[in-house]
Amino acid sequence: MKAKHIILIVITLLMSLGFLFAQAAEEAAAPAAAPATESLNIFTVFMSSGTWAYPILLVFVIGIVYAIARWNQLYRKEKIDAGKFYLKLRNYIKNDQLDEAAKISESYKGTTMGFIFWSALMIFKEARKSGKKGAELSQSVQNSLEESVLQTVHNLDGGLFWFDTLAQIATYLGLLGTIWGLLQAFTAMAGLTGAAQGAALTNGIRLAIGTTALGLLAAIPLTLIKGWLFTRANKLISDIDEFSVKLINTINNTIKD
16 A cells, blocks of 8 residues: 555656656757757746646645645554454453453554444443443444444545545636636737737737646646545545444354343
8 A cells, every 4th residue: 555655646746747857857968059949848837827827836735735634644543454453352352351452442542443443342341330231232332333433434534525626626727727818818919910919829828728737737636646545535434344343243242141
């Protein structure tokens, strides 16, 4: 999973900035006698896109910052081997060592799965001490686990829709800049003739095409990032669903009528 994460980051950076360095290398290697021509790269496209380039850049930066925050949550804070975690708890529960099981789950309480399992085990201990047995005890644990799931699981994939929203905004800003550039070109041409008219048309088209390109260059990485984080969130939710059922079954097997 770490390798996939690194690959996705590299692809995103290349899509956004790769051409800039490639063009700079080509210019450095060009013969001195070659005629001066304007190179095409991310920087020149950005500079020729007028004021519309800045809101597109702002949207992209907001998306990247939010992506870093969600990566920190889904990959660092939720870092847990669900299978090994469950097996540790299962052995202690089968041996009726609930204090040890609770301590292990408490050490993982910072993760969603750890908090859910810790809550279920604490309710199991308290319910047994209060004298509950059989179906009543089992139902108490089941209710506690379901309540914990409802409180926490939605935080894993909640808010990922913002990447779609930001990608759409970047695309719409690019399209709006395109229309604005064409309007600017035709307006400028109205009072000009000859070479000046052609220059105005060229500048307007450059602005129009540049903003479209910038909008897509911002939207595509944000869409990829959303898909990557959504996959991770779904994996965590699937693990919680699977091992929560296994934990309940393990607890129920120890309950006596």
